[in-house]
Amino acid sequence: xxxxxxxxxxxxxxxxxxxxxxxxxxxxxxxxxxxxxxxxxxxxxxxxxxxxxxxxxxxxxxxxxxxxxxxxxxxxxxxxxxxxxxxxxxxxxxxxxxxxxxxxxxxxxxxxxxxxxxxxxxxxxxxxxxxxxxxxxxxxxxxxxxxxxxxxxxxxxxxxxxxxxxxxxxxxxxxxxxxxxxxxxxxxxxxxxxxxxxxxxxxxxxxxxxxxxxxxxxxxxxxxxxxxxxxxxxxxxxxxxxxxxxxxxxxxxxxxxxxxxxxxxxxxxxxxxxxxxxxxxxxxxxxxxxxxxxxxxxxxxxxxxxxxxxxxxxxxxxxxxxxxxxxxxxxxxxxxxxxxxxxxxxxxxxxxxxxxxxxxxxxxxxxxxxxxxxxxxxxxxxxxxxxxxxxxxxxxxxxxxxxxxxxxxxxxxxxxxxxxxxxxxxxxxxxxxxxxxxxxxxxxxxxxxxxxxxxxxxxxxxxxxxxxxxxxxxxxxxxxxxxxxxxxxxxxxxxxxxxxxxxxxxxxxxxxxxxxxxxxxxxxxxxxxxxxxxxxxxxxxxxxxxxxxxxxxxxxxxxxxxxxxxxxxxxxxxxxxxxxxxxxxxxxxxxxxxxxxxxxxxxxxxxxxxxxxxxxxxxxxxxxxxxxxxxxxxxxxxxxxxxxxxxxxxxxxxxxxxxxxxxxxxxxxxxxxxxxxxxxxxxxxxxxxxxxxxxxxxxxxxxxxxxxxxxxxxxxxx
Numbered sequence: 072x073x074x075x076x077x078x079x080x081x082x083x084x085x086x087x088x089x090x091x092x093x094x095x096x097x098x099x100x101x102x103x104x105x106x107x108x109x110x111x112x113x114x115x116x117x118x119x120x121x122x123x124x125x126x127x128x129x130x131x132x133x134x135x136x137x138x139x140x141x142x143x144x145x146x147x148x149x150x151x152x153x154x155x156x157x158x159x160x161x162x163x164x165x166x167x168x169x170x171x172x173x174x175x176x177x178x179x180x181x182x183x184x185x186x187x188x189x190x191x192x193x194x195x196x197x198x199x200x201x202x203x204x205x206x207x208x209x210x211x212x213x214x215x216x217x218x219x220x221x222x223x224x225x226x227x228x229x230x231x232x233x234x235x236x237x238x239x240x241x242x243x244x245x246x247x248x249x250x251x252x253x254x255x256x257x258x259x260x261x262x263x264x265x266x267x268x269x270x271x272x273x274x275x276x277x278x279x280x281x282x283x284x285x286x287x288x289x290x291x292x293x294x295x296x297x298x299x300x301x302x303x304x305x306x307x308x309x310x311x312x313x314x315x316x317x318x319x320x321x322x323x324x325x326x327x328x329x330x331x332x333x334x335x336x337x338x339x340x341x342x343x344x345x346x347x348x349x350x351x352x353x354x355x356x357x358x359x360x361x362x363x364x365x366x367x368x369x370x371x372x373x374x375x376x377x378x379x380x381x382x383x384x385x386x387x388x389x390x391x392x393x394x395x396x397x398x399x400x401x402x403x404x405x406x407x408x409x410x411x412x413x414x415x416x417x418x419x420x421x422x423x424x425x426x427x428x429x430x431x432x433x434x435x436x437x438x439x440x441x442x443x444x445x446x447x448x449x450x451x452x453x454x455x456x457x458x459x460x461x462x463x464x465x466x467x468x469x470x471x472x473x474x475x476x477x478x479x480x481x482x483x484x485x486x487x488x489x490x491x492x493x494x495x496x497x498x499x500x501x502x503x504x505x506x507x508x509x510x511x512x513x514x515x516x517x518x519x520x521x522x523x524x525x526x527x528x529x530x531x532x533x534x535x536x537x538x539x540x541x542x543x544x545x546x547x548x549x550x551x552x553x554x555x556x557x558x559x560x561x562x563x564x565x566x567x568x569x570x571x572x573x574x575x576x577x578x579x580x581x582x583x584x585x586x587x588x589x590x591x592x593x594x595x596x597x598x599x600x601x602x603x604x605x606x607x608x609x610x611x612x613x614x615x616x617x618x619x620x621x622x623x624x625x626x627x628x629x630x631x632x633x634x635x636x637x638x639x640x641x642x643x644x645x646x647x648x649x650x651x652x653x654x655x656x657x658x659x660x661x662x663x664x665x666x667x668x669x670x671x672x673x674x675x676x677x678x679x680x681x682x683x684x685x686x687x688x689x690x691x692x693x694x695x696x697x698x699x700x701x702x703x704x705x706x707x708x709x710x711x712x713x714x715x716x717x718x719x720x721x722x723x724x725x726x727x728x729x730x731x732x733x734x735x736x737x738x739x740x741x742x743x744x745x746x747x748x749x750x751x752x753x754x755x756x757x758x759x760x761x762x763x764x765x766x767x768x769x770x771x772x773x774x775x776x777x778x779x780x781x782x783x784x785x786x787x788x789x
Contacts, residue, residue, distance in 0.1 A: 075121060077113040079106065080134035083209060083267065084221035085401065085449055086409055087133070090213070094131035098123050109454035109778075132212025157268060160202040164261040167194050171254035175764070188248050192237050195253040199233045203260040219409020225263055227413075228441035232256040232763060235434050252435060255763035259442055262768045269775045287359035287380055292324040293317075295368070309374050317367045325358040326378045327369035334365030338718075383470060383717070401449055401742065412444040412753075419757040435763060439756035443766035444749055448773040452741030455781035460734030463787045468702075468720070469727050473713030479696045480731030482678040486626055486724065487655075487669060487691075489683035490637035490647055491595075493701055494721070495613040497524045497684070501532040503589060503610030508534075510599050510607035516540050516558050517565050525597065528611050549573065551638055551661030551687075553597070564600040567640070569659075576600040582608060590642030593650075615650055622721040623651050629725070632677065636660050636668050636691065662687030666694040682724055683712075699727055726789025737784055741777045748773050 082088055088106040091113060095104035100119035106112070113135065115124060121137060128135035170186055171194070177184045186194075200207070206229070209222025233256040239247040293301050295314040306324050309315065314330065317323050323336070335347035338360040347363055350356055356369060359380040375381065416437045423433035461471050471477060488494050505511055515533045518526035519542055530537060543556030543563075552573060553566015564574045571578060578586075578598070582605060586596045594610035626633055634655030637644040644658035657668050665683075669691045672679045681688070681695035692698030698712035701719050716723045752769060755761050761769070 073116070073118055075115045075124065075137065077115065077124065077128070077135040077137055079111050079113050079128065081209070082106075082108055082111055082133060084108070085451075086213070086218055086220035087209070087222075090131050090216050090218040090220065091128055091133055091135075093218070094127045094133075094216070095124055098127045107454050107458075109451060109458050131216050132209065154271075157264070161261070161264050161268060164198045164202040164257070164264060167198050168254075168257050168261045170194060171257050175254055185248050188240055188245055188251065191251055191253040192233075192240060195233060195236075195257050198257045198260050199229055202264055203229055203256075206260070206263075219407075219413070223409060224412060224441045224444060225259065227416075228438045228763065229256040229259050231434060231441075232259075232438050235431070239431075252431070252438075252763070255435070255438065258764040258768075259766075262764075263770065266770070266772060266775055287322060289322050289324050307375075309371055311371050311374060313371045315369045315371060317362045317369055319362055319364050319366060321362050323356050323358055323360045323362060323367075323369065325369075325371045326373035326380075327356050327358075327371045329354045329356060329367055330370045331368030332366050334367050335363035337361040337363065383465070401453060404449065408444075408449070412440065415444070415753060415757065416440040422757075423759075432759065436757060436759045438763045439759075439761050439766045440753060442763055443752040443756045443761060443770050448745035448748060448777045449742070451774055451777050451781075452745050453738045455778045456734055456737040456741055456784065459781045459784040460730055460737065460787075463785050464727070464730045467723070467726060467730075467787075467789045468717040469723055469730065469789070470715040470717060471713070471727075471731070472715065476697055476713035477731040477734050479678070480680070480728055481735050483631070483680045483697055483728060485632040485634065485672055485677040486680045486682065487634045487636055487672070487695070488653070489665075489681075489688050489691075490635055490639060490644060491613060492524060492684040492719075493682055494619055494635065494647060494651060495615055497613065497719075499524055499528045499595065499611040499613035501528050501609060502594060502612045504607050505532045505609070507607050510601075511609075512540070513558050513561075513563055513601070513606075514565055514597075514599055514609065517543050517546075517554055517556050517563055519543065524613070525595070525611055529609075550663065562602050565597060567596070567598065571598050571600060571605070574600055574603065576603060576605055578605055587642065590640045591646065593643055593646035595639050595643050615647060616719065616721055619721050620651050622724060623653060625725050627652070629728075634672070636665055638662070638687070663690070666690035669694045680724075680728070684719075697731075699724060723789055729789070730784075730787055733787060734784060737781060741780060744780075745773065745777060 079091055082091065085108060088108040092104050092106045095101055095106070095113060095115055098117075098119045101115060101117040101124075103116045105114045107114075113128075121140075125135045171191075174185055203225070206222045206225045209220060210226035213220045213223040232252045236247075236251040236253045236256075239251060288306065290306060291303050292306050292309055293316040294304050294309065295316060296302055301316055309325055315324060315327065319334070329350050329352055331352065333349070333351045336350045336356060337347045338357055350367065355372070356367070357380070358373075358378045373379070376385075419440050420433045420437040423436055424430070457474055457477075460477070461474075464471050491497055491499075501511075511529065511533055512535065514529050515537060518529055519540065541558070543558050546554065546556040548554050549566065549570055551569070553564060553570035555562070555564045555570075555574070557563065564570055564576070568578070576598075586598075586608060589596050589608075589610040592610075592612075594612045597609045597611065598605060599607045599609070623633060632655065633653050634657065635644065635648050635653050636657045637647075638660055639658060641656070641658040644656050648654075648656045660668055665688065669679055669681055673694075673696070679695045680697040680699060681691045682699045682701070683689075683692055684701035688700075692700060692712040697714065699714045699716060700712035702715055702717040714727055716727070748769075752761070752766070756766055
């Protein structure tokens, strides 16, 4: 099933987003379509063609295009031109509105000054039908597609005020002075247009994180030629294996591996890591990071869409395009909101007439109802908070890939940690057994090609030439136990007690005593069997991460229950747990049992967050209510978890819970005020306590206030 992303032009409110969503969903082959009003983007899943989808959006009255099909410079120029045009119309509207405002002010002060009756429609026409043309055009599309939008309400409201006043001028002539409402139409258009411009600027600030990530990729790079020289080429011409030259202060263009030079690299804009990271020969580097004082020669290992920066950008975009669960309620309300408002306006109009009031008073009350009841604030409440929250999290090194996860994080009361590589550094060292060179050699041969932290510890301890070592025969991996194979004609097994039991290898009382001693000291014990007998035992020690105890203490202070799940022995796992202050320990848990351990907590009524980094953590990360993968972990763990920490910093775990809770709270706060605004504003307008001009100002400011409130999330730091 294909996934396509489209930018959408012309949306102004939740009703517009719903209309585009419905148009996309009607295309044959579309499985699911979601539209984000704040980002003005559509996410489509299914096998429909690009052309059919763009045509469907066009028929609904909007424009759609794919970013990769449009030249970014041309698009930026078009946006700037459209923005200039809008500001010019707004400037003209403001100038033409001044006489009407003066007229209103004089009336309030008890001074009788009015423009000639014939001048008012002439001054109002450019505003209502020029600057306000976009509203009337949108209203026409809304009628054609049988949908309710903000444009429809504004168009009917301003059109009614203008046409009624024009009719009064034509019928009564000079006697119409004092009974005209051109100023209502003019002020409404001016204020709504001004509010939309403020809203657009605020929305642009909310999505700043995406633009910042996209701007990290340089357009050109220096590539080393076969003769050893340099050439400047487009970044699109770089392929895996090319050698690139990155000078001091320049951005690293793609993911790669250092093949020459030494430097400190600032990865803060990609991973959130504030301290520059030393890089030398063989070290990996991330595209988008800034080189320090040294010159680096880098071999490209990932380019284009495969780079870490591109993946991060796609993940953040996917999250920001998603909808919070509460948004489904908003969508249902928005679908009926405009029709209900139209009914209320008709009832208001009829009610004033039935009460014996004049026609103009009935019209003004109905216009006030139409103008104040804009669904913009409702439509923007959720997406702007999500965009701002996920953007702030991304800048801190927290990638939230699933919006639903933010809602689930609100109820988390238990946090479970994997041990190795999560609570510990994941870089164990061989502390016992390394003096048996032949046994160590066999252990290294058995683990050739493995990227497990324990395998790395054996290789670091081996002094010989590893490239000259043979590969094992009859190799087999026993999940959660160890590995077996044949080396130099000998049948070998390397693993824990469970593997020894499988191989029927006896462990003497003296060896058991030594194993217990090592495990109680916090070491992981690995046993080597040779031809059915215990040949050697190795002790490997891994230290807790810096600040791990402080993070555990902070989580405890929040009232969370903390636990640790480990495949290690009970003694080794309990040793680490004691150092960090964790009470619940599940040790000797095989990979296929980790998810069951998480499920046991859930069946006990707990809402569980699981933090892990390895392949064997993936099922547990999926099972948990909130899966959090450490960014140094296996690819499958990162894919399985809805939240990825871009650097191995446990401080980001409480940070993840905090930004999720703040974002969801902001969504609820925004929705509350959006609903309250309409609940209070509609009756006031219907009973004549709000003039159309004041209603227009209130409507415009409601949207701006919701977006501005969401922008406060950008200040968040973990």
